[in-house]
Amino acid sequence: MSTYPIRQFGDPVLRQRAAEVESVDGPLVRLVEDMIETMYDAPGVGLAAPQVGVERRLFVYDIGDGAGAKAIVNPVITESRGEWEFEEGCLSVPGLHWTIVRPKEIHLTGYDLDGNEVSIEADEYEARVLEHELDHLDGILLLERLDKDTRKQAMRTLRARSFAGAQPAHPDGPAL
Numbered sequence: 183m184s185t186y187p188i189r190q191f192g193d194p195v196l197r198q199r200a201a202e203v204e205s206v207d208g209p210l211v212r213l214v215e216d217m218i219e220t221m222y223d224a225p226g227v228g229l230a231a232p233q234v235g236v237e238r239r240l241f242v243y244d245i246g247d248g249a250g251a252k253a254i255v256n257p258v259i260t261e262s263r264g265e266w267e268f269e270e271g272c273l274s275v276p277g278l279h280w281t282i283v284r285p286k287e288i289h290l291t292g293y294d295l296d297g298n299e300v301s302i303e304a305d306e307y308e309a310r311v312l313e314h315e316l317d318h319l320d321g322i323l324l325l326e327r328l329d330k331d332t333r334k335q336a337m338r339t340l341r342a343r344s345f346a347g348a349q350p351a352h353p354d355g356p357a358l
């Protein structure tokens with residue numbers, strides 16, 4: 183197994199809608215293994231394929247509940263309910279985190295690596311991780327979930343950082 187470099191804010195691959203996975207084959211399984219290693223190495227609790235430069239609808243996550251890392255292929259959120267505020271970071275926008283409101287509960291369907299359909303009822307933290315990773319597959323970064331003023335401030339911070347060429351530290355909060 184090996185790790186990938188994680189694509190950073192400004193990389194166009196992060197703004198593309200990823201294509202459906204058509205079949206789970208050996209190379210895809212190896213990609214998932216390497217994505218899991220990359221996620222743990224970062225460290226993060228979720229990682230979507232576009233974050234390692236692969237434009238396919240697939241992500242991995244481990245919310246630390248003892249269930250280990252899971253991979254979801256072609257995920258779809260079929261229902262969402264309520265609102266929940268949570269401080270959220272992103273491995274592709276390291277060192278920064280914001281309080282973001284998203285749906286509190288979701289129903290997500292997709293496939294596992296054996297081709298079996300999965301159906302997940304998730305709330306709060308788990309829902310947040312799944313929502314964040316699914317956004318990556320649609321080319322949406324957490325910056326787009328900020329209110330207008332907070333987003334402007336965030337963009338100023340990111341621009342200042344890119345001019346300075348600074349290497350940001352890891353965020354304190356969970357990074358996805």
Ligand code: ZN
Binds near residue numbers: 271272314318357358
């Ligand atoms: Zn992210």
